Amino acid sequence: xxxxxxxxxxxxxxYQEKVVDSMNLKPTDIILEVGAGSGIMTTLLAEKVKKVxxxxxxxxxxxxxxxxxxxxxxxxxxxxxxxxxxxxIKKTIGVPFKVFGNIPYNISSKILxxxxxxxxxxxxxxTLFKESYLMVQYEVGKRLxxxxxxxxxxxxxxxxxxxxxxxxxxxVPRNVFKPAPKVDSAFVSFDVKEKLPYVKAPSLLxxxxxxxxxxxxxxxxxxLSKLFANKQILIQTLKRLELSDELRVDMLSLEDxxxxxxxxxx
Numbered sequence: 001x002x003x004x005x006x007x008x009x010x011x012x013x014x015y016q017e018k019v020v021d022s023m024n025l026k027p028t029d030i031i032l033e034v035g036a037g038s039g040i041m042t043t044l045l046a047e048k049v050k051k052v053x054x055x056x057x058x059x060x061x062x063x064x065x066x067x068x069x070x071x072x073x074x075x076x077x078x079x080x081x082x083x084x085x086x087x088x089i090k091k092t093i094g095v096p097f098k099v100f101g102n103i104p105y106n107i108s109s110k111i112l113x114x115x116x117x118x119x120x121x122x123x124x125x126x127t128l129f130k131e132s133y134l135m136v137q138y139e140v141g142k143r144l145x146x147x148x149x150x151x152x153x154x155x156x157x158x159x160x161x162x163x164x165x166x167x168x169x170x171x172v173p174r175n176v177f178k179p180a181p182k183v184d185s186a187f188v189s190f191d192v193k194e195k196l197p198y199v200k201a202p203s204l205l206x207x208x209x210x211x212x213x214x215x216x217x218x219x220x221x222x223x224l225s226k227l228f229a230n231k232q233i234l235i236q237t238l239k240r241l242e243l244s245d246e247l248r249v250d251m252l253s254l255e256d257x258x259x260x261x262x263x264x265x266x
């Protein structure tokens with residue numbers, strides 16, 4: 001197995017069942033599985049849904065996947081031999097689906113960007129999926145659901161929460177995977193928002209978040225000042241929004257960032 005993908009297969013039956021049971025699956029569902037691996041989860045999903053598109057790129061793992069799937073009579077599994085990050089999902093599937101993935105830790109952020117896009121360039125996939133379920137590194141899982149004023153709170157938090165409502169469903173210990181990773185995992189759900197927050201200039205919001213978190217421990221009057229002609233304009237903006245200029249950027253909620261961006265847009 002190539003180390004670049006860092007795949008770890010979930011081998012514990014109780015956790016396999018817990019994952020499937022938590023996904024609110026229906027017989028009419030279509031699943032896009034990111035990194036099908038050995039096919040264990042693929043078959044468990046196929047028992048519950050209409051169809052599973054199993055995406056896998058690793059050659060050695062593909063051989064194992066095909067071998068394992070040949071042992072059963074499932075007609076509703078289609079293997080897609082492709083790098084998920086390069087896959088034209090809309091063209092390949094083209095109908096509404098749910099996302100599932102026990103994803104490699106080292107590309108988890110890239111996968112999230114593929115699914116959601118950026119604040120100023122949303123993914124076209126948002127019209128096709130409304131639910132996603134991903135196994136991620138536990139520390140990443142905590143970042144995805146973090147609240148303001150916590151060390152886990154980050155631009156990734158705001159990106160994911162702009163597009164969805166994430167929930168850390170449960171922690172998964174490292175010893176239920178093979179090979180066992182060095183850290184624990186988290187199974188996280190994402191409910192895509194039916195309507196995104198109103199933002200006058202998404203590119204400005206993105207810039208404010210990115211600029212602010214470059215100096216997350218500074219007061220916003222300092223960390224955001226470079227985006228304004230002078231500090232007085234920023235002070236007046238914050239005053240109109242009833243936000244203290246003593247706040248640090250990591251104390252602002254997503255709604256606060258949006259309000260600052262909308263108020264600042266001319």
